[in-house]
Amino acid sequence: MAAPLARGKSARRRQLLLAAAGAALTGGTALAQAPSAPTGDFPNRPIRLVVTFPPGGSADAVMRMLVPRLNEKLGQPVVIDNKPGAGGNVGLSLVAKTPADGYTLGLGAAGALTANVSLYPQMPFDPVKDFKPVGMVAATPFVIVGHPSIAARTQRELIALAKASPGTLSIGHGGNGTAMHLSAALFAQMADVKLVEVPYRGSGPAALDAIAGQIPLALVDLPASLQQIRAGKLVAFAVTSAQRVPMLPEVPSVAEAGLAGYDSTGWFGVVAPAGTPAPVVARLNAEINAALGDEQIRASMRNLGAEPAPTSPEAFEAYIQSETKKWAKVIQTARIRLD
Numbered sequence: 001m002a003a004p005l006a007r008g009k010s011a012r013r014r015q016l017l018l019a020a021a022g023a024a025l026t027g028g029t030a031l032a033q034a035p036s037a038p039t040g041d042f043p044n045r046p047i048r049l050v051v052t053f054p055p056g057g058s059a060d061a062v063m064r065m066l067v068p069r070l071n072e073k074l075g076q077p078v079v080i081d082n083k084p085g086a087g088g089n090v091g092l093s094l095v096a097k098t099p100a101d102g103y104t105l106g107l108g109a110a111g112a113l114t115a116n117v118s119l120y121p122q123m124p125f126d127p128v129k130d131f132k133p134v135g136m137v138a139a140t141p142f143v144i145v146g147h148p149s150i151a152a153r154t155q156r157e158l159i160a161l162a163k164a165s166p167g168t169l170s171i172g173h174g175g176n177g178t179a180m181h182l183s184a185a186l187f188a189q190m191a192d193v194k195l196v197e198v199p200y201r202g203s204g205p206a207a208l209d210a211i212a213g214q215i216p217l218a219l220v221d222l223p224a225s226l227q228q229i230r231a232g233k234l235v236a237f238a239v240t241s242a243q244r245v246p247m248l249p250e251v252p253s254v255a256e257a258g259l260a261g262y263d264s265t266g267w268f269g270v271v272a273p274a275g276t277p278a279p280v281v282a283r284l285n286a287e288i289n290a291a292l293g294d295e296q297i298r299a300s301m302r303n304l305g306a307e308p309a310p311t312s313p314e315a316f317e318a319y320i321q322s323e324t325k326k327w328a329k330v331i332q333t334a335r336i337r338l339d
Helices: 008-025 058-074 086-096 110-119 155-164 179-191 203-212 222-230 278-292 295-303 313-334
Strands: 047-051 078-082 104-109 131-146 170-173 196-199 217-221 235-239 265-273
Touching (some): 047 058, 047 086, 058 278, 086 131, 086 265, 104 110, 104 131, 110 179, 110 265, 110 313, 131 155, 131 179, 131 203, 155 235, 179 265, 203 217, 265 278, 278 295, 278 313
Parallel strands (some): 047 078, 047 104, 170 196
Antiparallel strands (some): 104 265, 131 217, 131 235
């Protein structure tokens, strides 16, 4: 799920996120193989990686694919510590309070690093001031699906159906405040339709209810829906990235299907406490990108519906800033608020 190519702002976001991925695909692997800046004896003890997702999820699974390679190259074990809760706020608040020495890192996503500051009245950390971005790990586009009984087969027909009966068509998503929730809100805003949003505890339950016909629509991640789409148990209207994805090449993007400029992907990446020395960040970034360039790891990630997305720390930081502004506008327009 690499962040997508599109025109204008979408293209610039794509360029920021996937410059390194493009180099890897063409054989350059500039980021992955570039010499690291001097880091002294770092690391000389185990590194704690606070994963803000529960065990077994796609983000947790991806990091467990990377850890053996990181252990080998860093010469020290990277120990995963799962700390889910409050849309990622629980885990990242722990990271923000640790010494800025590179020995405690966080795996955060769009929620905690960009959207939560607009969703929650109070935050336990400042996403900009309290962290130093190390690098993106993966991007995860979503897909808009429906039960086969729905009287639409394309996105244009779906929008027309929603406009014909405002406020009656429901769409399930992975939970209030999640990237799926915000993606559904952005779709409704850009399509100028009123949908009844139904929050679930994750993609899986939302997809299951769509398969069973309990809800007509759902906006879910690829792992929860891919096999059911291929089996004809769900209709796929569009993917939320700005271009098509390799896993569903026959399904257009939302932008391609008529909502120009729509671009929304889930993603997760590694951050360190603010003040972490630049050579330490550079070493960590180089080893993460090198692991993401491994073809076996890339294939395994794609099987989970995750597209490797190596970046430089600077590109990751710029992307976080642009996404924070983008989602603040969506949240304000949709009047979404979490306690």
